[in-house]
Amino acid sequence: MKNTKKKAPQRYFDTEDKQPEQKGESNNQNVEVYNIKITPGLLKTNKFKNYRGHNRRPMQKGKQNKKFEGKAPLAPEKLEAHSRGEGVGKGVRHPLHAAKLRKRERKITYAQEQAARAEILLTEDHGCLEVDEDSKTTAISQKIIADNVDISAASKIFELNLEFGPYRAKYSKNGRHLLLGSKKGHLAAFDWVTKKLHFEINVMESIHDISWLHTETMVAAAQKEWLYMYDNTGTELHCVKKMDKILRMEFLPYHFLLAAVNEFGFMTWLDISIGEVVGHYNNHLGRTAVMTQNPYNATLCLGNSKGVVSLWSPTIKEPLAKILCHKTPLTAIAVDNRGMYMATSGVDRSMKIWDIRNLDGPVQDYRLRSAPVDLEFSQKDMLAVGLDEVVEIYNNCCSQTTEKPYLRHRMAKTINNFKFCPYEDVLGVGTSNGFTSIIVPGSGEPNFDALESNPFQNKKQRKEAEVKALLDKIPAELITLNPFDITEVDVPTMQEQMEAKKKLLYLKPKKMDFTPRHKKKGKTQIARKKIIKQVARKEFIEQAKEAQKLLNLPEAQNTKKQSFGVLDRFVPTVKSRK
């Protein structure tokens, strides 16, 4: 307990009123004696106090703090979303480097915080679908949705009845344009928002797959024999005969690579900016028509008939990784946008979710009514599953088990493929006779980044973005499982360098043998080989000796034998240490 009464500090001018306390030893009147022993510690603390007192403003307590409590606190999960990983921490010993690192990490955390705070500036809200507790979201049909949303949104529900057989559909990267290609050769591209047709042709051949290239002015179509490229008026630009009989195609936008797999299992990566094939080899998996790309690291995921999913990059001719997902042939694969989860489905009517970063899992294992035709993740991680004539959309099915779908849409025609439209709450389904567009509330990312992909861009902006993207084209060699490999320290080569440096000072440069070599006539091939072998052996032995020397050097110096003169022979021999 403190004293309840606070004593006023004594001042020199008070001393006249108050009688100084008489102590036994104090002889000189009116002079107070403080017996303080000055120690270095005391000096230091006093100095520190003075310093702080001098520099600091008076403490701001009470009113001012209540008025403004600093910046609003940030939710930890928001910070986590913008995190670039944990810092190095206390791994650095040297104080200078540690200080530099601290400074840099402060900047990084500041950037992270600012990015998280900038979320307040996002203008659009994401879509949602909420119903009473006693009713189900699956009961809500597209008609109900169309009745309850505004006209412009309702116009996103439409259906195209086309007659040229099963259609495949793909959206462009900014989600504004749609490309349709049919088995019977019908190829059409249009702006699906304004429904403005770019071109519509029949190539008079079967089309197996289609893909947008880096802008909406160019498309690629894998036809019966070769790969063709068309511009936005339907003019044929290229016929790429290096790529034949293609089954599936994926375009990697940041690498400008058109990746394809053909009927015989040959995989090809075509750099469309320079027209060069950067990778071409056989995957030895046989015919595989199940392919998708992992947008997180731009690897290709191939699913084969044995249930194995393998990941491929253009420069390495073996799979980067393999996972046995099902015991039956695979029907579809999908990878989510952040590269966290992979969904696979087999003929055995099961669907599994995998943690693709750790190649771990399955995280979830679902059993479906029939084998899915196609799988697709949306930008907000909803999973669309195509079951013959029904599309089911699951929400939150990766990290937790969901019992029932979020939405269900039944069509009177079989599904061929489907894609979620980027930056829209729309799922486009290519069917056996046409194309159907349905609304899935909450599936798309509401706020686009205009410098990344802009649905509202005009011609000039598109040209500008094309140039920028070409400048930032990532070389094909950088496709690895972990895209952050490039920022990590190359440890083994650093070790090699250090060792090379250490050796350099001691080693003599090898003596060159300048004597002319006479042809060894008469000696047989075998004899010559023997000589070569002998020389190699000698060299090896010498090297081994050197290494031995290096290893033994410190020991030999340390142990000096004590000499007993004549009696040396009685000293027991020490066994060599291991």
Add this chain to the structure above:
Amino acid sequence: MSKMKIKVISRNPDDYLRATKRDIHKLPRNYDPSLHPLEAPREYVRAMNAVKLERVFAKPFIGNLDGHKDGVSSIAKHPSRLAVLASGAFDGEIRLWDLAVRKCTRNFVAHEGWVRALCYTPKGDTFTSVGDDKTIKTWKAEVQSPDDEEPVNTLLSMSVVTGVTHHRTKPIFATCGEHCQLWENTRNEPVKVFKWGVDSLHHVSFNQVEQNLLASCASDRSVILYDCRESGPLRKVVMELRSNALSWNPMEAFIFTVANEDYNLYTFDVRKLKQPVNIHMGHTSAVIDVDYAPTGREFVAGSYDKTVRIFESLKGNSRDVYHTKRMQRLTCVKWTLDNKYILSGSDEMNIRMWKARASEKLGVLKPRERTALNYADSLKEKFANHPQVKRIARHRHVPKHILNAQNEIRTIKDKSKRKEGNRRAHSKPGAVPFVPERQRHIVKEDE
């Protein structure tokens, strides 16, 4: 279906399109990392592009000032005006220049024989020149009347004078030659003479921060420190070869750098002369002159190998090297006081202007331009240690004679290193000690 809430993304195009053609485009941003995949490789590619562009734009040469009829022997910066420069030549002529228009404003013959050194007074209204004719002349910086053409003051020295430097605030200046002499502007005799048993000094320089301190380079391979309040010199350090010039760090008063005959520059701490703080290597011939940037973080050196090199004061290798086909042996270099340009005078009668940062854009930068450059700079810093980035950033094209000389020096160094290693390996442990490079070039320190 009593209660139901359905919300779908529905964008109003008016919020995303500009209203008129004169308007700027609307660019909404979203920094969510999942919308920006492959961040690391993209940044790497950008860093590569940035470092390549830096080399593309590296055009450091701005222009030259010609007019001298003999090689340029010395130049002096005006203390307060950026556009004014004085230069002296081997034929005794002094020229004053206007750097903004690159024109000579005034020229006159000042000395018989060389103009050894020039220096402005701190106010900048006069400048002093010393020549081979043993005279120290003070001139008006600006001419209003014909009388101003004549020297304001002429001092006769008993011995030859090779260098001059002015005190930062007091009306004192120091010259060197046979001895280091302190003069006052009003007197005809030196106020003080510092002697330390040497035959001649060839460069002297006042410290601009610790104003009473000055240092000089002597031909007996030593660098001598003086205090103008004391009666004798303070200390000296003797090196293996002689030093040609000396420059004080304008930000750290106790640091100075000397340009040495042995192709290197040495940065010393005044408090500990026994060992230089740093050795700056790179030149392939004797270094003639050195001058610090006003920030004290970099300095420029001119050499007899016909190149100018820029060093960071804490690093051992040069940051950049400048050369042209026509530039001959350098005699003097200066870093301008706005930290943007470098001036070099050379044997073949020209003074050249260079940018201090080779790829910098001159003139006003627009805000977007500046942010783009800042972004590029931080990317370059982030990926500086990647082999490709490093290779591109480090590569400099040098003339063949430099390249050959570099290879030769490298061979010599390797050879001596190897020899020493062998000697160490074959002699008694400890008989051949490891001597750090920094201690090798110092003979002794005297007090």
